[in-house]
Amino acid sequence: MIFLKKIISAVLVAIMMLSIASVSVSAVDVEGLTTGEKALLTIQRADVNGDAKYSTDDVSLILKAAAGIIKIENEEYYDLDLDGYVSVKDAQLMLEVVTGVGKLITDEEALESFNTIINGVKTKKPGFNRTSTLVCPSVKITTSGFPLIAASLNVTNMEYKDYVNKMASLMGDSADVDELKQSAVEIYKPQTETKTIAAASNSHYTYFPVNNLGWSSKLTVSDIKSITYTVSDGCIIYTVKMGDYTYGKGQYPSGSKGFSDRQKLPYGKIFNIPALSEDDSTVVNSVQLKNGTVVLKADLATGNVVSVDYSYSYVTDVSSTNTSGNYTINMKTVTSTNVTEKFVMNVG
Numbered sequence: 001m002i003f004l005k006k007i008i009s010a011v012l013v014a015i016m017m018l019s020i021a022s023v024s025v026s027a028v029d030v031e032g033l034t035t036g037e038k039a040l041l042t043i044q045r046a047d048v049n050g051d052a053k054y055s056t057d058d059v060s061l062i063l064k065a066a067a068g069i070i071k072i073e074n075e076e077y078y079d080l081d082l083d084g085y086v087s088v089k090d091a092q093l094m095l096e097v098v099t100g101v102g103k104l105i106t107d108e109e110a111l112e113s114f115n116t117i118i119n120g121v122k123t124k125k126p127g128f129n130r131t132s133t134l135v136c137p138s139v140k141i142t143t144s145g146f147p148l149i150a151a152s153l154n155v156t157n158m159e160y161k162d163y164v165n166k167m168a169s170l171m172g173d174s175a176d177v178d179e180l181k182q183s184a185v186e187i188y189k190p191q192t193e194t195k196t197i198a199a200a201s202n203s204h205y206t207y208f209p210v211n212n213l214g215w216s217s218k219l220t221v222s223d224i225k226s227i228t229y230t231v232s233d234g235c236i237i238y239t240v241k242m243g244d245y246t247y248g249k250g251q252y253p254s255g256s257k258g259f260s261d262r263q264k265l266p267y268g269k270i271f272n273i274p275a276l277s278e279d280d281s282t283v284v285n286s287v288q289l290k291n292g293t294v295v296l297k298a299d300l301a302t303g304n305v306v307s308v309d310y311s312y313s314y315v316t317d318v319s320s321t322n323t324s325g326n327y328t329i330n331m332k333t334v335t336s337t338n339v340t341e342k343f344v345m346n347v348g
């Protein structure tokens with residue numbers, strides 16, 4: 001309720017001051033800055049009182065500056081809409097931002113500032129801890145071509161662990177069967193890996209997405225579903241959400257020769273997406289990339305990355321053909337995988 005009162009009083013002050021002339025400021029020196037750098041500057045400057053959060057205190061400070069009530073240094077910082085004046089319009093904009101009804105910058109500008117910050121990891125090389133986890137919740141098998149003697153192995157959409165048990169019961173007890181059963185159990189276990197990269201190390205290229213490249217994001221607004229950001233506790237926290245994409249036979253750039261084409265896909269512009277491999281006997285029927293989310297936390301004052309959480313899922317549908325004697329066994333495998341990569345910077 002105190003918050004609401006503060007907002008209302010700020011609005012009243014704004015109305016009272018509507019007739020007050022604005023204060024002209026020297027042109028903000030944004031020449032030569034990229035769209036992303038400019039947007040980041042706007043996000044940083046909107047915290048005009050420098051207390052590391054957005055609040056009605058910032059709104060009233062802009063109002064006072066616009067009215068000439070207070071003498072301010074760096075008055076161009078108060079010119080949030082960059083029109084060359086500190087006016088009620090800037091205070092109004094900040095009030096809308098604080099109350100969540102308006103936006104300081106467009107989604108396109110927000111994404112450009114996100115890109116500027118996250119690409120900075122590859123040039124500034126701050127050092128980080130990475131924790132990556134792969135979880136495979138489901139592997140479905142469809143087979144055909146087994147001869148009559150093993151006809152029970154011809155199945156449709158059977159979970160791999162159940163399929164292995166079926167094979168085991170057909171093969172009887174042996175060390176190989178035990179090993180097979182064990183490997184089936186392992187497939188479903190989360191695989192977690194941690195890695196520490198030292199500051200200023202070129203391993204930033206290898207271990208920070210997109211791996212093996214000098215950049216981290218080439219996302220444009222047409223690649224994403226949404227971008228939001230909040231400012232609090234001295235940090236900007238961006239959340240980028242991706243839509244779902246399905247690629248049919250021949251549409252997914254697989255293998256090492258598909259490396260650069262994968263980075264043209266929306267998910268490939270931000271995530272390390274699977275390479276997969278195809279040959280004469282293995283064909284990728286489809287690949288689905290979904291639930292992509294990136295949460296980026298950056299220091300408000302410096303624009304440096306504090307932490308990044310990447311997560312997405314993929315479903316691959318792959319057919320393989322194996323010829324054994326007079327028989328040709330066809331196996332279709334539909335595998336779901338959940339990927340998370342969490343980075344905490346400056347801890348190495």
Ligand SMILES: [Ca+2]
Nearest residue numbers: 047051053054
């Ligand atoms: Ca503030």
Ligand SMILES: [Ca+2]
Nearest residue numbers: 079081083085
């Ligand atoms: Ca202005």
